Amino acid sequence: MLIYPKIDPIAIHIGPLAVHWYGLTYLAAFGLFYLLAVRRLSHEPFASVQGPGAWTRRDVEDMLFFGIVGVIAGGRLGYCLFYKPGWYLTHPLEIFYLWQGGMSFHGGMLGVIASQWWFARTRAKPFWQVMDFVAPCVPTGLAAGRVGNFINGELWGRFADPSLPWAMVFPQSGSMQPRHPSQVYQFLLEGLLLFVLLWLYARKPRREASVSAVFLFGYGVFRFAAEFFREPDAHLLWLKAQTGLSMGQWLCVPMIVFGIVLYFRAQRRPLPASA
Template sequence: MLTYPQIDPIALQVGPLAVHWYGLTYLAAFGLFTLLGIARLQHPPFAALTGPGAWTRKDVEDILFLGVAGVVIGGRLGYCMFYKPGYYLSHPIEILAIWTPGMSFHGGLLGVIVATIWFAHSRQRPWLQVADFVAPCVPTGLAAGRVGNFINGELWGRFASTDLPWGMVFPQSGSMLPRHPSQVYQFLLEGLLLFVLLWLYARRERREGQVAAAFLVGYGCFRFLAEYFREPDAHLGILSLGMSMGQWLCLPMIAAGVAVWVGKSSPRQLHRPI
């Protein structure tokens, strides 16, 4: 049985200026996205595109900028709507307090979808082509975020057997019983494993939309599994059918991925930019 090592959330402090580890994990996520996006330019079909439709490093930078905005805005709005709708309807001004805890991955995903639709429209490119470009570059950012969760000692797991060698006590949870280090599980599943599988899959030419569909199904399934080991939100608990809110939000995500995959299983057709 392990005990959570109390890690100072501040990585560096100079006078009143404090640099938090969580902020550094965000910077790492953005840096990894940029590096992977540049590498993605060499993958089919993007490497073969020429003329006005060619992809460049400038496209990677623009997608990152819009994606960050989508993550922050969508993640905050998603948390307010999915997890505490009653509270934020009564305190709407607090929705703008993005510096306070409260972000939702599924809300951030919706924000990124809106951002990529905007990008596709502005560049006159098919949206699914843009989604296919972005999808394999995302899991490493998710992995970085889970590292930040662990450093902050948040989003701990459910109680584990005392015989579990890696069971960890999180004193900040209010209990000295061992728990699953679910942040580590999610780091390995939704981060590293999903990245490896998706990156290898995307290196070969696929029908338009299939890489994005693989991301939706892959993340949805891995997150659904990890939720069985993660402590549900205290104010929500376990919902109907014994599932958490995170699991319920994964179901439409998986369904959407399957729908796109099935829809793209027919012979390729010409796509018009949106």
């Protein structure tokens, strides 16, 4: 049985400014996105696009900028609406208290979709082509975020059998009983494994929207599975008790369904000419 290694959430102090590890993991996520997106420029069908619609590094930079705005705004609003709507309805100004924490992947995903829709519209690029370009570059950022969760000692898992070799005690949970390190599970599943599968799948030209569909389905399934080992938020235990599923699982259901529908609709589209 392991004991959570107490880690100072503040990485460095620069005068009165405290730089948190969690903020650095966001920077790492954005940096990884940029590096992978530049590599995507050499993949088909993007490498073969010519003329005004050709893909360039400037496109990657603009997509990243819009994506950062979408992640932060969507992630925060999603957390407020999905997880604590009553509280933020009565305390609306606290929506802007980002330093208090509280971000939602599903909200961040909707924010990214909205930002990339705007990018596609202003650059006259097909929306699903843009989303197919982005999708394989996202999971490493999710993995970085789970590292931040682990460093903060948050989002711990449910109680585990003490004989489990990697069962871990999280003192900040208020209990000294061993738990599943669910942050690590999510790092491995929706981060590394999803990245490897999606990157390999997207290396070959695919019908438009196919890569996006695989991302939606893959993330939804991996997150749904990981939620069985993650402790639900205390204020949402009632949802788990009444439905048998956590809020995270309920939010994954439409992702999985839409991913399946989108994939089969995508198969009606023609293959790119570069295939």
